[in-house]
Structures are given as structure tokens and as C-alpha cells.
Amino acid sequence: MGLKRNVSLSAGLGYKGPAGYLTFILHRIGGLGMAIFITVHILASFIGGRFGGTLNGIYQNWAFQIFIFFCVLFHAINGLRITILDLIPKLQDYQREAIWIEYAVFIPLFALSVYVIASTAMGG
Amino acid sequence: MATKSRRLSLKERGLTNFEAMMWIFTRLSALAIYGLILVGLIGALIMGAREQMNLADVMRWAFMPNEYHVQSTDVPDLAPWASVFWKLTASALLLVATAHGVHGLVVIADDYIAGKFGRNFVRFLSIVMMIGVSIMGLYILWV
Numbered sequence: 051m052g053l054k055r056n057v058s059l060s061a062g063l064g065y066k067g068p069a070g071y072l073t074f075i076l077h078r079i080g081g082l083g084m085a086i087f088i089t090v091h092i093l094a095s096f097i098g099g100r101f102g103g104t105l106n107g108i109y110q111n112w113a114f115q116i117f118i119f120f121c122v123l124f125h126a127i128n129g130l131r132i133t134i135l136d137l138i139p140k141l142q143d144y145q146r147e148a149i150w151i152e153y154a155v156f157i158p159l160f161a162l163s164v165y166v167i168a169s170t171a172m173g174g
Numbered sequence: 175m176a177t178k179s180r181r182l183s184l185k186e187r188g189l190t191n192f193e194a195m196m197w198i199f200t201r202l203s204a205l206a207i208y209g210l211i212l213v214g215l216i217g218a219l220i221m222g223a224r225e226q227m228n229l230a231d232v233m234r235w236a237f238m239p240n241e242y243h244v245q246s247t248d249v250p251d252l253a254p255w256a257s258v259f260w261k262l263t264a265s266a267l268l269l270v271a272t273a274h275g276v277h278g279l280v281v282i283a284d285d286y287i288a289g290k291f292g293r294n295f296v297r298f299l300s301i302v303m304m305i306g307v308s309i310m311g312l313y314i315l316w317v
Contacts, residue, residue, distance in 0.1 A: 078282060081275070081278045081279075081282070082279075082282065084275065085275045085276075085278065085279055088271075088275070088307075089303070089307055092307055092310050092311050092314065093310065095242075095314050096310040096313065096314055115230070122237070126208070129204045130204070130208070132201070132204075133201045133204050133205060136201055137201060166229050166230065167230065170228070170230060
């Protein structure tokens, strides 16, 4: 039977909702990024040899490390907010405040990580 | 109406069908992953990571406590990092994270694939992927 969508894909992608929508889409990007990275990483380690080594070499690149750490950190912190608010339904009234706390934790941690990754890459 | 149903307690919502079971599984497995990563982090510090590893290597170990992840560090003896305890911790993390992740992929796919055949196909693919990744991961960890 299937579900009917009443908005086009482009309209859906152009939607600029309140703060919750940004966390939703970043959570999705982070989850997808991790799922692809970890699957390829396990496959490459399983295959081994030169091809596996080349694939795993991508993960040594500092730009890739910054991207994947963004995925991991945002997904983890946003996931913790979702988990806490879903398991304690009374807190759902403070969704907006929870998102502010989430960014207050995420931005300093991610900035610190980018600094550490970049300074290691520069040879410091 | 909408604001009221959000405030139902877990018991009142009822966890009877598969979707609801997976909804609660996603939340609980997230907490389990947090716990397992903390075990890896604390274990690394106990085994001397503070002097022998940099932050990136400690994080790499915590996200998957496998001895290959400490090979390129200053750790003098890999033996304590390759113990059965860490293999079991890594296996638990692998299985929980794979189930959590593959279910996440199905949720995303369901937003874009609404047909009956498409959804069944995605479910079949997800089961194949979950079993495949779990077996390959366990092989890497134990063999």
C-alpha cells in the first residue's frame, strides 16, 4: 500500500525548521557517515593485503579524521539528549533548553578535538 | 492531543510490536555503547595510556578496544591490551553497535522508500549486512 508523501524531496531538503530539525539532519548525516566508515573499515581489515591497507590509509588523513570525529561526537551527544528525553518523558517540555545544553557541550569538545587533530597533522 | 501523548510514561505507551521494541532498543543500546566506551577509556588509563599514548590513540582504542589500535603507540607490551577481557568487551561493542547502526540505516531508508517491495528488500539487505559485518568483525577480533 505504501505511504503518500505530500512534499517533494527538494522541498523537504529546503525546509528550515526550528533547532530540532538541524539536530535531526546532523544526527542522520553523522549516523550514515559512521555506518559507511565502520563497514568499509571492517571490510578493509577483513580483506587485508595491499587493497585493505590502501583503504585503511584513508583514515589516517587529518581531514577525514575531523569529518568522522564530527559524525561520532555529534551523533553521541545528540543521541544522549534523545535517549534521556525519551526515557524521562516529563523532560520533553524542555526540548529547546536540552538542545542549547547539547550545543554548549558539543562545540567546545569538537573545537578542542579539531585543534588536537590539526596540530598533530602539522607535526606539533 | 499531540502534547499529551508525548508525556505518556513508557508503560502506558506499550511496547508490543517490533517497531516499538526497536525504538526502545535503539535508546538502550546507545546507553550500552556509552558504557562500553567508558570501560575502554578507563581501562586504557589504568593500563598506562597517560604516559604511552596520545589523545587520538586513546579515543581510537576506546571506540574499539582491539590490540591493532594500539600497535603504533609507545605501549611497550601489547599482551594486557589483547586479553580475553578486552576481546569480550570489543565483541560486545561490535554486536551492539552493528545492531544499532543497521537498524538506523533501515529507519533512514524507510523515510525514502515507501513501497512494500522496497521496504522488504531493504529489510532483507539489512539482515544480510548485519550478519556479514558481525561475522567479519568477530573474525578480525578473535582470529
